Amino acid sequence: MTNLTHFRTPLRHTPFHPRTASANRLNRWGPWAGCMTSLCYGDVDMEYTAIRNAASVYDLCPMVKYRVTGPDAADYLNRLMIRNAAKLPVGGVHYTAWCDDDGKLLDDGTLFRHGPEDYLICCQERHLPWLLDSAQGFDVQVAEITEEIAALSLQGPCSASVLAAAGLDVSALKPFRMARFPFAGGEITISRTGFTGDLGYELWMTPDQALPFWDHLFAAGAPWGIRPIGTDALDLARIEAGFIITNMDFVPAHQALREDRPRSPLEMGLGWMIDWEKGNFTGRRALLAEKAQGSEWALVGLDVPGNVSAEGSILYHDKKHEAGFVTAAAWSPALKASVAIAQVKARHAGGDNLWVEIYALRELQYVKLMLPVRVVERPFYNPARRRAMPPERV
Amino acid sequence: MTYDAVIVGAGHNGLVTACYLARAGMKVCVVEKNDWIGGAAVSRELYPGFTYSNCSYVSSLFRPEIMRDLELSKHGLQILPYEGGAVFQQGGGYLGMFRDHDANRREFARHSRRDAEAYDIYARDILRFCRFIRPMLMRTPPDPSSFRPRDLAELMWLARQMGALSEGQRAEMVRFWTMSISDYLDEYFESPVIKGYLAVSAIIGTALGPMSPGSAYVLLHHYMGDVDGNVGAWGFARGGMGAITRALTASLQAAGGEVRTGSGVDRIAVRDGRATGVVLANGDEIAGRRVISNMDVKRTFLKHVEEKELPGDFVRRVKAFKIRGSSGKLNIALDAAPVFPALPEGAPMIRGDLHFTDSIERMERGYDDWKAGHYSRDPFQDVMIPTMIDPTMTPPGKHFMSCFVQYAPPKIEGRAWTDADRDGFRDTCLNQIESYSPGFKDRVLHVEVRTPRELEAEVGLTEGNIFQGELTFDQLLFNRPVPGYAQYRSPIRDLWMCGSSTHPGGGVMGAPGRNAAAEVLREAKLKPTMSDAYAVL
Numbered sequence: 001m002t003n004l005t006h007f008r009t010p011l012r013h014t015p016f017h018p019r020t021a022s023a024n025r026l027n028r029w030g031p032w033a034g035c036m037t038s039l040c041y042g043d044v045d046m047e048y049t050a051i052r053n054a055a056s057v058y059d060l061c062p063m064v065k066y067r068v069t070g071p072d073a074a075d076y077l078n079r080l081m082i083r084n085a086a087k088l089p090v091g092g093v094h095y096t097a098w099c100d101d102d103g104k105l106l107d108d109g110t111l112f113r114h115g116p117e118d119y120l121i122c123c124q125e126r127h128l129p130w131l132l133d134s135a136q137g138f139d140v141q142v143a144e145i146t147e148e149i150a151a152l153s154l155q156g157p158c159s160a161s162v163l164a165a166a167g168l169d170v171s172a173l174k175p176f177r178m179a180r181f182p183f184a185g186g187e188i189t190i191s192r193t194g195f196t197g198d199l200g201y202e203l204w205m206t207p208d209q210a211l212p213f214w215d216h217l218f219a220a221g222a223p224w225g226i227r228p229i230g231t232d233a234l235d236l237a238r239i240e241a242g243f244i245i246t247n248m249d250f251v252p253a254h255q256a257l258r259e260d261r262p263r264s265p266l267e268m269g270l271g272w273m274i275d276w277e278k279g280n281f282t283g284r285r286a287l288l289a290e291k292a293q294g295s296e297w298a299l300v301g302l303d304v305p306g307n308v309s310a311e312g313s314i315l316y317h318d319k320k321h322e323a324g325f326v327t328a329a330a331w332s333p334a335l336k337a338s339v340a341i342a343q344v345k346a347r348h349a350g351g352d353n354l355w356v357e358i359y360a361l362r363e364l365q366y367v368k369l370m371l372p373v374r375v376v377e378r379p380f381y382n383p384a385r386r387r388a389m390p391p392e393r394v
Numbered sequence: 395m396t397y398d399a400v401i402v403g404a405g406h407n408g409l410v411t412a413c414y415l416a417r418a419g420m421k422v423c424v425v426e427k428n429d430w431i432g433g434a435a436v437s438r439e440l441y442p443g444f445t446y447s448n449c450s451y452v453s454s455l456f457r458p459e460i461m462r463d464l465e466l467s468k469h470g471l472q473i474l475p476y477e478g479g480a481v482f483q484q485g486g487g488y489l490g491m492f493r494d495h496d497a498n499r500r501e502f503a504r505h506s507r508r509d510a511e512a513y514d515i516y517a518r519d520i521l522r523f524c525r526f527i528r529p530m531l532m533r534t535p536p537d538p539s540s541f542r543p544r545d546l547a548e549l550m551w552l553a554r555q556m557g558a559l560s561e562g563q564r565a566e567m568v569r570f571w572t573m574s575i576s577d578y579l580d581e582y583f584e585s586p587v588i589k590g591y592l593a594v595s596a597i598i599g600t601a602l603g604p605m606s607p608g609s610a611y612v613l614l615h616h617y618m619g620d621v622d623g624n625v626g627a628w629g630f631a632r633g634g635m636g637a638i639t640r641a642l643t644a645s646l647q648a649a650g651g652e653v654r655t656g657s658g659v660d661r662i663a664v665r666d667g668r669a670t671g672v673v674l675a676n677g678d679e680i681a682g683r684r685v686i687s688n689m690d691v692k693r694t695f696l697k698h699v700e701e702k703e704l705p706g707d708f709v710r711r712v713k714a715f716k717i718r719g720s721s722g723k724l725n726i727a728l729d730a731a732p733v734f735p736a737l738p739e740g741a742p743m744i745r746g747d748l749h750f751t752d753s754i755e756r757m758e759r760g761y762d763d764w765k766a767g768h769y770s771r772d773p774f775q776d777v778m779i780p781t782m783i784d785p786t787m788t789p790p791g792k793h794f795m796s797c798f799v800q801y802a803p804p805k806i807e808g809r810a811w812t813d814a815d816r817d818g819f820r821d822t823c824l825n826q827i828e829s830y831s832p833g834f835k836d837r838v839l840h841v842e843v844r845t846p847r848e849l850e851a852e853v854g855l856t857e858g859n860i861f862q863g864e865l866t867f868d869q870l871l872f873n874r875p876v877p878g879y880a881q882y883r884s885p886i887r888d889l890w891m892c893g894s895s896t897h898p899g900g901g902v903m904g905a906p907g908r909n910a911a912a913e914v915l916r917e918a919k920l921k922p923t924m925s926d927a928y929a930v931l
Contacts, residue, residue, distance in 0.1 A: 043493055045475050045622070053474050053632055054785055158785050165790075223790035225783060307458065307623065307928045333622045334472065336461040360931055367931045381467070394785045 011036040014061035015150040015210035023228045030231060033124070033146075035062035038230040045333075047233035051196050052334055054225040055158040057217065058234055060151035060202060066121040066131060070140035073117045080134050080282060081111070082265055084275040088113045093176045093191050096273060097265050103286030104253035104262035106130065107246050108270070110193060112178060120145075124246040130254070134282065150210040154217070155200030155237070157383075158224040160391035163190070163201065166220035170201060171390045184212055192391075195234065197241025199385045199392055224394065239330045239339065242301055242378025244268060249299070249327040249341060263343070266290055267297040269378070297324075298349035301378040304338040305371050307331055308360045315342055316355045319370055323348040326356065334381045341378070351375030397423045399914065400672050400682035402659045402698075403854065403893070405433020406456075408688030409642035409653075410907030411892040411914070413464045416649035417923040418915050423680060424651065425672060427658025427854065431643055433688065434853050434860065435902050437636025437787075441727040441840040444794055445787040447635040448725055448842065449853060449860070451778055451796040452476075452747075454619030454628040455903035456638065457532065459925050464645045471641035472632035474783050475621045479746035480737065481591045482830045488736045489587045489752075490743050493627075506585040516582045516592075517626075522563065523570060524618045524625055525930050526555065531618070531898045531905045532927035534913055535872040535880045571867055575609040576754050586753040593754050594747075594776065597800060599860040599900065601718035603761030604754045608866045615865050615899065628747075630780045634787055638902060654680075658854075662687070662694075662889060664703045669889035684888040686910060689854060690862035691715055691875040691895035699886065708885050711876040715895075716869060719846030719858030720764060722802035724823050727839040728793040731779070732831045745782040750775060750826055764801035767808055769819050769845075774800045775826060799823050804846045804857035811847040819845055861900025862893050871897055882910040890914060 012035045014020070025042035037059065041047060050056040068077060077085035083096040090113050097108040109123030121131075131142045154162065163170050168181045170190055178191035186209060194200030205213055218226055238245070246252055253262035264287060265271055274287065304310045310329040317323040324344030332339050340356070348354055351374060358369040385392040399415050401408045404426035412422045430438060434449035453473055461471065478491040478498075489505055492498040502510035536548035556564060570578065575596035579589045595616035596602075596609040603609070621627040631637040643653055657676040662669055662685050671681040687694040695704060695712050737743060751757050751774040760770035776798040781788045788794050799819075806815050820843045828834045846858025855862065863869055872880045875895040882890050892910035894900035908924055915922055 043477075045493070045624070046477065049474050049783070052472060053783070161785075161790070224785050305925070308931070331622060335467045336458045336473075336622075337467075362931050 012147075014059055015207040016059045016061065016152070016214055018211060019214045020059055020228060028230065032231065033062040033064055037062060038228070040230040040232045041228050044230070044232045044236075047227060047229040048236050048333060050225065050227040050229060051156050051198060051233060051237045053157065054227070055154060055156040055162045055221050056227055056229040056233070058153040058155070058229050060153050061149075063122050063146070063151065064124065064126055065144070065146045065149055066127070067143045067145045068119040068121065068140055069117055070138070071117055072138040072140050073119050076135060076138040076140045077111065077119060078278050078281060079138070080131070082270070082275070082281060082283070083111075083273045084278045085111060085113075085119065086278070090115055091177055091179065093178055093193050097270050099265065099283030099287070100253045101283060101286065102253070102262070103264045103283035103290060105246075105250055105265060105268060106252050106254055108244070112191065125252055125255070127254075148206070150205050150207045152203045152214070152217070153194055153200065154203060155194045155196040155198055157199050157385055157392055158221075158394045159200050161393050162217070162221040162224050162226055164393070165223070166217055173201075174389055175387050183209065184216075188213065195241070195243055196237040197243070197379050197381055197386060198237070198383060199388070236330050236333075239328050239341065240332045240334050240379070240381040242341065242380055244299070244327075244341065250343075263297055264290055264295065267295045267299065267343075267346075269299040295346050297343050298346045300342055300344055300349055300351065300375045301380060302326070302340040302342055302351075302356070303374040303376045304329070304340055304356060305373075306369070307338055308358055308369060309338060310340045310356050310358050313340075313356045313358050315344060315348075315373070316357060316370075317348055318353050319355045323354060332380060337380070339380045340373070349375070396671075396681040396683060397421050398682070399423075399684050399686055400425065400680050401686045401688060401892070402662070402672060402694075403433055403688030404431040404639065404643070404653055404655065405688050405893065406435040406639055406642060406902050406904055407893050407907030407910075408433070408686070409639055409646060410460060410464070410904045411686055411688070411911045412651050413642060413646045413649060414908060414911035414923045415914060416646055416651035418920045420918075420920075422646075422651045423682070424646070424653045425657070425659060425674065425680065426653065426655045427675070428852070429656050431653060431655060432636045432639040434855065435635045435638045437634030440725070440842050443789050444727040444792070444840070445634045445636075446725045446794060446842065447631075447780065447796055448844070449723065449849070450635045450902045451780070451798065452628045453631050453635065453638065453902055454616075454621060454626075455901040456619070457904050457908065457927075458620075459532065459927060460904040460908055463924055464642065466638075466641040466645060469641040469644035469648070471637055473621060473629045474632050475624070475627055475629040476778075476780075476783055477742040477745040479748060480743035481587055481749040481752050482734065482736050483587055483752040486736055489591055490741065491591065491746065492742070502588060505588055506583070509583045509585045509588050512582045519566070520614065520617055521625060523567065523614050526559070526567065527614060527618055528930055529555070529927060530871070531903070532909060534882070534909055535874070535897045537878065537881065538872055539878070570614070571611050572607055573610040574605050574607050575613055576605045576758070578610045579754070586755075590751055590753045590757065591749065593757060594749060594751075594774070597757065597761075597774065598776065598798065599721055601716070601720040601764070601801075601859075601864060602866070603758045605758050606761075611867060611870075612865050615901065619901075619903070630784050632784050632786060634780070635902065659698055661700070662698050664699065664886055664889070667703070668887040684890060684914065686890040686892050686914065688893045688907070690717060690856050690859075690893055691891060692717055692856045693854060694891065695884070699889070703886055705885050708876065708879070715875055716864045716866065717856050717859040717862065718864065719804040719849065719855075720802065721798060721800045721858070721860060722769070722819060722846065722849075723799060723844040724797040724820060725842040725844070726795040726797065727788070728795055729837045729839050730791065731782070731793050732795070732827070732834045732837060734831050736830065744779065746778075748777040750830055760801055764803050767803055767806060769802045769806075769822065770800065771822065773823060773826065775823060777827065797823055797827070802845050802858070804850075811845050816843050816845050816847070819843065862895040863900070865899050870899065874899060882913045
């Protein structure tokens with residue numbers, strides 16, 4: 001007899017669970033990467049408002065994390081990923097993505113460089129076999145350390161003020177930089193990163209620091225109305241920021257059942273990250289060919305007239321021919337506009353004569369709308385405080 | 395130089411009109427008598443480090459189509475929803491309002507199980523009226539005496555709207571428009587405090603009591619807005635209500651428009667029956683192909699246009715336009731958050747609207763004082779602490795409190811307000827709050843007191859009426875401000891109106907300004923720069 005009880009609690013509790021559970025007034029939970037995650041603590045509008053107005057806290061623990069160490073770490077990551085990991089300075093963070101040999105996306109994520117030979121990959125999906133197989137011939141170690149790190153995302157225009165009140169002066173920290181700060185006899189890492197398109201920080205610690213840090217942060221943030229937020233509010237903010245999510249805006253190549261589903265970085269608007277000069281990397285040949293021949297798909301941001309969200313809608317050219325589909329959409333409270341992220345056949349990326357067919361459910365019946373859409377820049381919402389130095393203090 | 399349009403008054407409607415015209419390529423100039431912009435959507439720092447919402451204090455009616463058209467988000471505007479509210483009862487109890495439907499139902503059930511379930515039916519009925527009225531907000535009212543094709547088409551449209559209702563619903567609608575809110579609520583509810591809370595929206599800004607016929611419509615006027623689709627919900631403008639006019643000004647300047655502050659209009663220049671510009675109080679003359687007044691209809695035509703230029707019948711009707719002031723305001727800087735012992739620890743209601751008038755009868759007695767020419771001795775107050783949500787208006791831990799007070803008459807027993815009257819009014823209000831929040835007065839750092847006298851002198855609202863004219867049925871739609879002149883035009887060619895005296899009326903809505911701009915562009919044969927109103931599905 002063993003004392004294994006995974007079958008009774010299939011979803012792992014994060015190190016913050018005692019606090020998130022007591023704050024989750026509606027018991028509204030969802031699974032994320034095998035963890036129990038708050039979808040909403042009680043009021044999605046007020047939680048969203050905390051992101052854009054004050055300070056919001058999101059439990060990031062379920063993010064999948066891999067540590068890459070060893071003399072060849074930079075070379076290995078340069079072979080693995082599309083962006084140049086060698087150019088990332090120690091103490092820096094960048095957004096990146098990686099592909100299979102066909103140049104199709106496996107995932108996107110953030111890469112943190114803690115030391116010359118010490119990186120952390122933070123991503124949505126699990127990739128250990130791929131990461132280990134790719135390491136052949138490199139002097140590196142790859143370890144899955146998801147449960148060894150507890151992390152919170154503190155986002156909102158008051159986040160720097162809250163951290164200062166907590167004794168953590170992040171005023172010198174530039175966007176996409178990180179630093180270590182003392183906390184309760186130990187240290188935590190703070191990076192100026194996030195998934196909301198607003199001023200914000202991600203706070204990285206050991207699981208045993210989680211609860212004391214949560215309590216410390218919420219006590220310090222009370223005058224600014226600090227508030228835990230669930231995935232529903234975060235998803236709204238990330239749509240406004242125009243960010244994509246693996247398995248929501250594209251299907252990773254390793255999971256796609258249908259061969260036409262995977263997308264390349266060029267097709268997903270990530271072409272700007274590719275370093276063509278850094279030497280060979282996985283997928284390079286296929287991506288070069290795609291670049292020469294043209295992509296089949298394109299990712300676009302859309303402005304949708306009216307006030308009905310276009311979630312899950314199909315796009316048409318000239319109201320007749322299918323041209324693509326919406327992967328994420330929302331009424332944006334920040335913009336007072338209906339916005340959408342969509343995949344379209346590349347020839348429609350300009351948006352000429354592009355229409356969306358929306359089925360709006362009203363009291364059990366669908367109202368059908370056919371509306372002309374406009375292709376617009378992402379991010380849809382891009383406040384100056386997102387990048388301002390020093391960070392805004394409120 | 396000659397502007398295409400000179401707009402008189404940098405309130406929200408004047409700025410909305412100016413923005414739309416500037417986007418159509420017109421050369422526009424907004425003139426403002428004060429050294430600051432904003433009209434009644436204004437935020438000034440009257441105590442160091444504290445930003446006030448000096449007049450209007452919450453937002454719901456401001457049309458999202460306008461915010462989108464004019465890119466106000468890009469120019470810094472953020473609307474923040476707030477959380478419910480509470481009425482304190484005499485004797486220590488309270489009624490809370492919550493954003494969560496189930497929490498709200500359980501709270502109502504503490505006061506009446508019947509009312510808790512009746513509320514859903516009431517809310518459904520009010521929403522039906524909102525669905526009827528919302529499509530009218532962004533349309534120019536038809537002239538029912540005209541046979542021009544556009545007027546006939548709009549009349550037909552109105553008839554179709556009515557025709558789409560069932561006979562029963564049509565009867566309900568007519569009843570609702572003409573009833574008192576007291577009678578209307580009696581049909582749904584039994585709890586005095588629940589009725590006291592719900593009646594509030596029917597008296598705000600109105601020289602009617604809750605038992606006056608016609609007050610029910612005023613409630614609808616406060617319910618027909620929304621915050622991001624939550625119809626009837628209200629919110630704060632981040633940084634105070636002045637953030638709305640600041641964003642509008644930035645949007646206007648980005649489109650090439652100008653704002654001149656510091657000298658108001660002395661008179662509107664009229665030559666050969668046409669407006670040709672304005673003469674400012676400082677003597678400056680600004681020439682314009684058209685003049686658009688954001689001032690109320692009385693101020694515009696009785697103070698700034700020579701009577702001989704106007705038809706007698708028009709002047710008579712403008713003089714008869716009801717614009718009685720009924721409210722005042724206290725804006726308070728607080729050293730610390732007030733404590734209301736009646737509320738449970740950590741209750742969210744402190745982040746919403748707080749009232750002390752726990753029955754309709756008490757509210758009506760406050761109105762009795764107004765009728766007798768005195769401010770209410772036991773006033774109704776709509777108390778809000780926006781800094782419970784908005785961190786930008788005060789230093790952390792400090793608070794700004796906005797107290798909307800009713801009733802306050804334009805004159806005290808027939809004579810002008812004195813400073814002593816104003817101080818008495820202030821003390822009456824502060825004492826009322828103190829009696830529900832012991833120690834409150836010790837936390838007060840500064841109070842701005844605004845009676846109808848100050849509202850008229852500073853903001854320019856005749857008699858201190860916040861809606862630029864009462865929202866009674868006789869002064870709505872094609873009768874607003876006066877019959878025959880509901881299409882933003884006046885008897886003088888090239889002199890237009892864009893303020894809340896015009897359809898669809900007051901509140902920080904922007905619809906009058908938008909509709910006026912649409913009419914100006916139509917007459918100038920320019921392409922509209924405004925999108926259509928969102929469809930009601």
